[in-house]
Amino acid sequence: MKYGPTHLEIFLTRLAFFFCGRSVYKAFANCLPLNGGEQVLDFGSGMGTVAYYAAKRLPRGHLTCLDISERWLDACRRTLRGYKNISYLLCRxxxxxxxxxxxxxxxxxxxxxxxxxxxxxIPALAGALRPGGVLAFREPLNDTDKISLIKCLAEQNRLTARDSRITDIPMMGNALECLYIKK
Ligand SMILES: C[S@@+](CC[C@H](N)C(=O)[O-])C[C@H]1O[C@@H](n2cnc3c(N)ncnc32)[C@H](O)[C@@H]1O
Incomplete structure (x- = not known):
């Protein structure tokens, strides 16, 4: 049996993507520092909500969508069918x-x-980045202990904070967006 979401969860996520794709996911993809030729990893890609917009910004680059769930990756393949610059990785x-x-x-x-x-x-994500590379994340602000741990682990792994801001995401509430650069 495949680990991961139910058909209902996938359906509801598709609905959210249909109605909020531009305001939620495209807005985040547009904040990524991309020139078009980068190698990019979407860690925990789910059904490819952000990847759908990020891949359009990589005409000469490549996007790897990684997830632990085969069901989410199957859904991701469906969202991104037609794109040539994407590979899929089922792993941690x-x-x-x-x-x-x-x-x-x-x-x-x-x-x-x-x-x-x-x-x-976090050490694995930091290690996967080239020197000068960027780790970007957007996470809900309600669990402040978790946010503190994420920041602390980033700084312990040669990542330096470059930018951060709080945004109000439709249906999801306040979220923290951060960019870290690898030394
Ligand atoms: C809330 S969903 C977000 C999906 C997508 N990033 C989005 O915003 O629509 C979290 C995703 O992270 C994946 N995930 C959770 N833990 C993971 C891990 N250790 N390695 C890879 N993927 C993971 C889940 O399977 C799920 O697809």
């Missing part, structure tokens, strides 16, 4: 190659990962 972050991405982004993923797993995930 510790399996990532070193120095292989210019940009790694996480959209509403890290807050749901248990603390002990985050202690492996």
């Amino acid at each position: 972050s510790p399996e990532l190659d070193k120095d292989s991405f210019d940009v790694v982004y996480c959209h509403f993923v890290l807050h749901d990962i248990p603390d002990d797993e985050l202690e492996r995930v």
Whole structure:
């Protein structure tokens, strides 16, 4: 049996994507520092809500959509059918190659990962970035302990905060968006 969301969850996410795609997911994709030729990782891509917009900004680059759930990745393939610059990875972050991405982004993923797993995930994401690469994330602000842990782990792993802001996301409430640069 495949691990992951039910058909109803996928359907509801598709509805949210249909009605809020531009205001929620496109807005985040447009904040990513991309010139068009980067190697990018969408960590916890889900059904490809952000990837749908990020991939359009990579005409000479490549986007890897990574998720632990085969069901979400199947849904992601459906969302992104027709795109040529995307690959799909069913795994957890510790399996990532070193120095292989210019940009790694996480959209509403890290807050749901248990603390002990985050202690492996953030170093793996930092290690997968090339020097000068960017880690971008947007996470809900309600769990301040989790946000503090994410920031602390980023700084312990050669990532320096470059930018951060709080945004009010339709239907999701306040979220923190951060950009970190790898030394
Ligand atoms: C709330 S969904 C967000 C999906 C997508 N980023 C979005 O904003 O629509 C969280 C996603 O992260 C994935 N995920 C959770 N833990 C993960 C891990 N350790 N490694 C990879 N993916 C993970 C889940 O399977 C799910 O698809």
